[in-house]
Amino acid sequence: MKPDRKLADFLCFAIYSANLAFGKAYRPILDELGLTYTQYVTIVALWEEDGLTVSGLGEKLFLESNTLTPILKKLEAMGYVERVRETEDERVVRVHLTKSGRRLREKALSINLDDACGLTAKGFSSLQKEIVGLRDNLLKSLDRDD
Amino acid sequence: MKPDRKLADFLCFAIYSANLAFGKAYRPILDELGLTYTQYVTIVALWEEDGLTVSGLGEKLFLESNTLTPILKKLEAMGYVERVRETEDERVVRVHLTKSGRRLREKALSINLDDACGLTAKGFSSLQKEIVGLRDNLLKSLDRDD
DNA sequence: TACGTATAAATCGCATGCGATATAAAAATA
DNA sequence: TATTTTTATATCGCATGCGATTTATACGTA
Numbered sequence: 001m002k003p004d005r006k007l008a009d010f011l012c013f014a015i016y017s018a019n020l021a022f023g024k025a026y027r028p029i030l031d032e033l034g035l036t037y038t039q040y041v042t043i044v045a046l047w048e049e050d051g052l053t054v055s056g057l058g059e060k061l062f063l064e065s066n067t068l069t070p071i072l073k074k075l076e077a078m079g080y081v082e083r084v085r086e087t088e089d090e091r092v093v094r095v096h097l098t099k100s101g102r103r104l105r106e107k108a109l110s111i112n113l114d115d116a117c118g119l120t121a122k123g124f125s126s127l128q129k130e131i132v133g134l135r136d137n138l139l140k141s142l143d144r145d146d
Numbered sequence: 147m148k149p150d151r152k153l154a155d156f157l158c159f160a161i162y163s164a165n166l167a168f169g170k171a172y173r174p175i176l177d178e179l180g181l182t183y184t185q186y187v188t189i190v191a192l193w194e195e196d197g198l199t200v201s202g203l204g205e206k207l208f209l210e211s212n213t214l215t216p217i218l219k220k221l222e223a224m225g226y227v228e229r230v231r232e233t234e235d236e237r238v239v240r241v242h243l244t245k246s247g248r249r250l251r252e253k254a255l256s257i258n259l260d261d262a263c264g265l266t267a268k269g270f271s272s273l274q275k276e277i278v279g280l281r282d283n284l285l286k287s288l289d290r291d292d
Numbered sequence: 293t294a295c296g297t298a299t300a301a302a303t304c305g306c307a308t309g310c311g312a313t314a315t316a317a318a319a320a321t322a
Numbered sequence: 323t324a325t326t327t328t329t330a331t332a333t334c335g336c337a338t339g340c341g342a343t344t345t346a347t348a349c350g351t352a
Contacts, residue, residue, distance in 0.1 A: 005255070007190050007206065011263060011274045012168045016187070017208045018281040019165040020339080022158045025284045027340085036307060041162070044153050054331060060153065062163045065331050067309050073332095074307090091317050091330040109151070117157060118283030127276050128157045134273065135164040137264030138171050166309075173310085184338060200301060211301050213339050219302095220337090237300040237347050 015131075025113055033108060034078075038063075038071055040108065043080060046097045047105040054093050080104055161277075171259055179254060180224075184217055186254065189226060192243045193251040200239050226250055 007013050026037050035043070038061075045060045046052065054072070058064050072095055075081045080101035086092040097105070117124060153159050172183050181189070184207075191206045192198065200218065204210050218241055221227040226247035232238040243251070263270060 005190075006194055007187060008278070009274065010187075010190075011270060011277075012172065012259065013187060014274050014277040014281065015161060015164050015168055016183075018161050018277050018284070020208050021281045021284040021288075022161055023339080024288055026158065037162075038308060041153060041156075041159060044151075044156075048152055055329095062166045063309075066311080066333080069332055071308080085331095089318070089330085093331065113158065113284070116284050116287035117280055118287075119280070123276075124157060127273075127280065128155065128160050130269075130273050131157075131160040131164050131277070132154070134263055134265065135160065135167045138164070138167040138259070138262050141262035141264075142170055169309080182337060201299095209339075212303080212341080215302055217338080231301095235300085235348070239301065 011134075015134075022113075025116055026111075029111055029113075033104060035104075035108075039075055042068075042071060042075065043097065043101055043105050043108070046081065046095060047102065051094050051096050054095065057095060075101075157280075161280075168259075171262055172257075175257055175259075179250060181250075181254075185221055185226075188214075188217060188221060189243065189247055189251050189254070192227065192241060193248065197240050197242050200241065203241055221247075 023037060026040070030037060030040055033040070041061060042057070045057060049060075052060070054065050054068055057072075058068055061068070072081060072083055076083055080098055082096045082098055084094050084096065086094060114124065119127060169183060172186070176183060176186055179186070187207060188203070191203060195206075198206070200211050200214055203218075204214055207214070218227060218229055222229055226244055228242045228244055230240050230242065232240060260270065265273060
């Protein structure tokens with residue numbers, strides 16, 4: 001079957017533009033906390049599992065050290081995380097939320113854009129799972145190509 | 147109901163990470179064309195409707211002149227588009243695909259990541275529409291807040 | 293016509309993402 | 323043990339996105 005030619009039918013563009021829309025929706029909320037979106041999800045990930053290594057955090061966030069290191073250094077400068085190099089293996093850096101970081105994450109627990117999504121609870125959850133499935137399929141297909 | 151606390155259940159993070167995954171999937175393909183993803187969708191949009199103004203193109207791509215102008219200048223330097231300031235209203239710039247730009251878009255017609263998405267034709271189309279709906283709901287809710 | 297306002301692009305600065313590479317340390321192996 | 327290879331993080335450069343502002347032009351109105 002011939003592929004879609006119109007941008008409005010591209011799945012990749014739906015994702016791309018939805019990501020921009022989430023960015024626009026989150027910005028005013030996160031501005032009040034003084035966080036960017038990436039900083040926010042980094043803190044959420046560490047709240048969920050503290051003391052991750054840079055690469056472990058990267059697996060959760062789908063990012064690598066080239067992106068994470070500058071972000072973590074900034075979060076450290078802000079006082080929300082601590083980067084500790086391991087003594088047994090000095091290549092490894094573990095990242096911990098500080099007390100201030102935990103307080104910030106608790107403040108952020110009230111963030112809720114569900115209404116803005118215009119979905120039922122069921123619809124929200126199933127859409128979320130479908131997109132995660134899509135993401136994982138894309139990444140799997142990339143692994144196969146190596 | 148209490149909001150999800152785990153990153154893996156965030157709808158915004160599903161979209162965010164799926165967007166990164168699409169980026170990783172597209173990069174090797176677009177590298178062969180010498181295009182970035184944003185340059186690619188810009189050319190697709192102009193192929194669909196040529197001679198758009200910068201702001202008209204921005205409505206299609208959900209971007210504004212601060213992002214588009216540098217990209218359009220680069221595409222112009224590459225010879226794929228032409229930027230023409232209108233004579234009746236010199237504030238307006240219209241963007242046209244060059245012959246070379248049309249050739250490039252035709253080459254790109256063969257790009258197809260459908261298999262990598264792991265979806266049936268029906269599933270693909272309905273997921274695409276759901277995500278577009280989500281995006282539009284998010285943007286609508288932002289309008290209301292102004 | 294003169295002047296304030298609105299509009300379209302462009303400019304600037306900051307924060308990502310990421311390919312390529314560098315650095316340093318650990319592991320493997322000759 | 324000496325040397326090579328692998329691994330974890332960091333650095334660098336480029337290309338977005340976007341808020342804030344600037345510039346240039348058009349428009350509205352006294």
